[in-house]
Amino acid sequence: MTGKRLDPWGKGGIENYENLFKEFGIESFDKYRQRFSNNRYIRRGIVIGQRDYGRIAEAIEKKKPYAMMTGLMPSGKFHFGHKMVADQIIWYQKMNADTFVCAADLEATVVRDIPLQEARKIAIEEYLTNYVALGLTEKNLTFWFQTDYVVPYYRFRDQLSKKVTLNELKGIYGDDLTTGKIFSAITQAADILHPQLAEFGGPRPTVVPVGADQDPHIRLTRDFSGRFVSRHAADAASSEYKFIPPSSTYHKFMSGLSGGKMSSSDPSSYIALTEDPKTAEKKVMSAKTGGRATVTEQKELGGVPEDCMVYEMLVYHLVESDKELAEIYAGCKSGGRVCGECKKYCAGLLTAFLKEHQKKRKDAAKTVEKILGER
Amino acid sequence: MTGKRLDPWGKGGIENYENLFKEFGIESFDKYRQRFSNNRYIRRGIVIGQRDYGRIAEAIEKKKPYAMMTGLMPSGKFHFGHKMVADQIIWYQKMNADTFVCAADLEATVVRDIPLQEARKIAIEEYLTNYVALGLTEKNLTFWFQTDYVVPYYRFRDQLSKKVTLNELKGIYGDDLTTGKIFSAITQAADILHPQLAEFGGPRPTVVPVGADQDPHIRLTRDFSGRFVSRHAADAASSEYKFIPPSSTYHKFMSGLSGGKMSSSDPSSYIALTEDPKTAEKKVMSAKTGGRATVTEQKELGGVPEDCMVYEMLVYHLVESDKELAEIYAGCKSGGRVCGECKKYCAGLLTAFLKEHQKKRKDAAKTVEKILGER
Numbered sequence: 214m215t216g217k218r219l220d221p222w223g224k225g226g227i228e229n230y231e232n233l234f235k236e237f238g239i240e241s242f243d244k245y246r247q248r249f250s251n252n253r254y255i256r257r258g259i260v261i262g263q264r265d266y267g268r269i270a271e272a273i274e275k276k277k278p279y280a281m282m283t284g285l286m287p288s289g290k291f292h293f294g295h296k297m298v299a300d301q302i303i304w305y306q307k308m309n310a311d312t313f314v315c316a317a318d319l320e321a322t323v324v325r326d327i328p329l330q331e332a333r334k335i336a337i338e339e340y341l342t343n344y345v346a347l348g349l350t351e352k353n354l355t356f357w358f359q360t361d362y363v364v365p366y367y368r369f370r371d372q373l374s375k376k377v378t379l380n381e382l383k384g385i386y387g388d389d390l391t392t393g394k395i396f397s398a399i400t401q402a403a404d405i406l407h408p409q410l411a412e413f414g415g416p417r418p419t420v421v422p423v424g425a426d427q428d429p430h431i432r433l434t435r436d437f438s439g440r441f442v443s444r445h446a447a448d449a450a451s452s453e454y455k456f457i458p459p460s461s462t463y464h465k466f467m468s469g470l471s472g473g474k475m476s477s478s479d480p481s482s483y484i485a486l487t488e489d490p491k492t493a494e495k496k497v498m499s500a501k502t503g504g505r506a507t508v509t510e511q512k513e514l515g516g517v518p519e520d521c522m523v524y525e526m527l528v529y530h531l532v533e534s535d536k537e538l539a540e541i542y543a544g545c546k547s548g549g550r551v552c553g554e555c556k557k558y559c560a561g562l563l564t565a566f567l568k569e570h571q572k573k574r575k576d577a578a579k580t581v582e583k584i585l586g587e588r
Numbered sequence: 589m590t591g592k593r594l595d596p597w598g599k600g601g602i603e604n605y606e607n608l609f610k611e612f613g614i615e616s617f618d619k620y621r622q623r624f625s626n627n628r629y630i631r632r633g634i635v636i637g638q639r640d641y642g643r644i645a646e647a648i649e650k651k652k653p654y655a656m657m658t659g660l661m662p663s664g665k666f667h668f669g670h671k672m673v674a675d676q677i678i679w680y681q682k683m684n685a686d687t688f689v690c691a692a693d694l695e696a697t698v699v700r701d702i703p704l705q706e707a708r709k710i711a712i713e714e715y716l717t718n719y720v721a722l723g724l725t726e727k728n729l730t731f732w733f734q735t736d737y738v739v740p741y742y743r744f745r746d747q748l749s750k751k752v753t754l755n756e757l758k759g760i761y762g763d764d765l766t767t768g769k770i771f772s773a774i775t776q777a778a779d780i781l782h783p784q785l786a787e788f789g790g791p792r793p794t795v796v797p798v799g800a801d802q803d804p805h806i807r808l809t810r811d812f813s814g815r816f817v818s819r820h821a822a823d824a825a826s827s828e829y830k831f832i833p834p835s836s837t838y839h840k841f842m843s844g845l846s847g848g849k850m851s852s853s854d855p856s857s858y859i860a861l862t863e864d865p866k867t868a869e870k871k872v873m874s875a876k877t878g879g880r881a882t883v884t885e886q887k888e889l890g891g892v893p894e895d896c897m898v899y900e901m902l903v904y905h906l907v908e909s910d911k912e913l914a915e916i917y918a919g920c921k922s923g924g925r926v927c928g929e930c931k932k933y934c935a936g937l938l939t940a941f942l943k944e945h946q947k948k949r950k951d952a953a954k955t956v957e958k959i960l961g962e963r
Contacts, residue, residue, distance in 0.1 A: 319743060319746055319747075322747075323746060323747050323749075323750045324750070360739065360743050361739070362739065362742065363739075364735065364736070364737065364738075367737065367742050368694060368735050371694055371698060371771060371775075372694075372697075372698050374698075374767050374768050374770070374771035375698045375699070375767070375768040375771075377767050378766060378767060379765060379766055379767055379770075382767060390754060391753060391754055392749050392750070392752050392753060392754055392757060392770060392774070393749050393750040395749070395754075395767060395770055396746060396749035396750075396771075396774075399767070399771075400746070
């Protein structure tokens with residue numbers, strides 16, 4: 214059983230997406246790919262799974278109220294793996310979601326041992342500023358720090374703690390449960406449900422875009438959402454709890470530049486969005502590709518774009534046109550396109566993106582201020 | 589092991605105080621009995637045990653800053669069992685303690701299923717109003733509801749959750765730990781330590797007067813208090829945590845009127861402080877005494893004041909003079925004083941007390957308002 218459990222506190226590695234979905238009851242995202250093809254990650258199958266996405270799809274298309282909720286862990290450089298999540302947040306904001314973004318400054322302090330003030334600084338300078346440079350605005354946005362939580366939130370979190378047994382938590386999170394993990398799990402559930410509290414807009418569909426390793430939190434939260442019934446009609450504190458089970462989407466993680474996991478703690482595995490373009494270029498030039506041992510071999514057998522970190526950068530971030538991407542893929546497969554030229558092409562696109570993005574970061578200050586002022 | 593564990597969520601029955609103290613490392617209160625003989629419960633050995641009381645004794649005598657912290661569970665009528673705790677709170681307030689009283693309205697809602705508004709009403713009309721009628725004032729008093737907790741408190745409580753393992757909690761609370769109990773235990777510890785947070789007055793000796801069944805919370809809290817070291821000198825959020833291990837006192841519970849446990853859920857077991865004096869008198873007249881089967885036998889063998897609920901009322905609440913009490917005791921033992929006359933005497937004192945107290949309750953409104961206004 215342990216092998217089949219997802220660890221939301223682990224390193225985020227998922228061996229086989231299709232299998233995990235079978236084992237955990239996550240559904241494929243395929244049926245929504247065409248309907249929301251204006252989202253690059255959806256269109257290209259990077260958003261691979263979902264729970265209850267039907268009510269989100271309906272809310273988007275019929276312009277009904279719904280919420281998007283996500284958190285960020287301010288613990289390092291904002292890199293292209295984070296950009297994927299940011300792009301999704303921004304897409305939902307454009308699709309009229311009430312947008313909730315929580316900066317987990319407390320979690321960064323207690324779990325990752327980052328001083329609170331530094332965690333707040335990272336949240337603003339790395340995460341929020343990059344979000345804004347990527348397109349996040351103050352429209353329908355609730356951005357807050359965990360340490361700014363307000364009383365109705367805490368009251369609610371305490372009530373959640375009475376709604377789940379330790380055995381249920383062990384069933385979801387494994388036997389190596391700790392006191393800290395229990396608090397963290399209940400906190401995650403409260404985070405996800407709280408946009409539906411009366412104080413924050415009331416019951417409505419809520420989508421949480423996550424990596425598949427975060428599914429245990431989604432399952433716990435969905436369990437919770439059915440466990441509140443009004444016991445005291447006269448009592449606001451309990452009768453106000455009415456939830457629509459949250460929906461979720463699951464995306465494939467980007468790989469690290471050397472083919473392993475992309476990790477904030479290993480700068481050689483990622484490119485930061487504040488990276489000096491020269492350094493970024495060098496990182497691309499030394500990234501793992503799907504190329505063969507020699508150019509001759511490559512021209513004969515063709516490359517393996519599925520195992521290429523450079524191609525992955527193009528798919529996730531740098532090439533918007535599907536037609537162009539298909540040509541690159543075909544060129545690689547046929548052996549006509551070799552790694553050296555492909556890397557240079559990627560580095561060119563990346564450099565252009567970074568320069569433009571870093572200019573936008575400078576212009577982001579005003580919007581960042583507005584967002585922080587409104588929290 | 590299980591038989592030797594104290595259950596803070598149980599019914600509060602303690603079979604043998606001396607044994608428990610040996611098993612759990614609680615020390616006798618004897619050496620402080622004479623020093624604080626102006627406290628009836630201390631003088632008469634009702635406050636029987638303590639941990640680290642030395643620093644409280646010193647703070648009281650040398651008029652140094654210290655705090656007294658206690659909570660109340662607003663779930664029923666305020667009776668003479670509660671009065672014992674109230675009298676102690678008031679005594680510490682008079683002895684210059686910074687006095688912290690927390691009304692556990694949230695706990696009453698989530699654990700005892702009492703609507704939040706009703707719990708708040710009980711806290712004010714039963715507990716706080718009786719406290720004031722018994723002598724509590726607004727001086728150096730912080731009275732608050734759990735649902736009014738402020739952010740620094742919650743931030744701190746979350747940090748506590750990372751400082752204790754599940755196995756440690758099981759060691760203290762037993763294997764039948766639940767998610768709710770874990771939250772409750774961490775909450776109790778945060779309650780007890782929070783007067784020492786920078787926002788609430790900083791590190792100083794703190795005494796928590798409790799029944800012996802609450803000792804697990806004290807032990808957990810004392811463990812916590814040593815687990816904070818400043819990891820980041822520059823970081824206010826962690827460096828501000830510096831605690832003096834809290835001290836505690838343990839009192840003997842009053843027995844119920846029929847000799848069993850005094851319980852809020854059984855009105856025949858207690859006399860409420862708002863009880864109609866006529867009803868109260870009847871309850872005394874039918875209380876269990878230490879009398880013999882017949883008056884003849886009683887005159888011959890003498891009574892057993894140790895097993896007498898009427899004598900207990902006199903000891904705990906109604907007779908201030910030790911000399912008078914000693915005479916009553918001797919009279920009973922010798923067989924000269926029979927139960928009928930003793931009950932009548934007790935009923936008379938009780939009626940006088942209740943009439944006076946209920947008059948004071950009417951005058952309490954203004955102080956209650958001041959206290960609630962200042963929270």
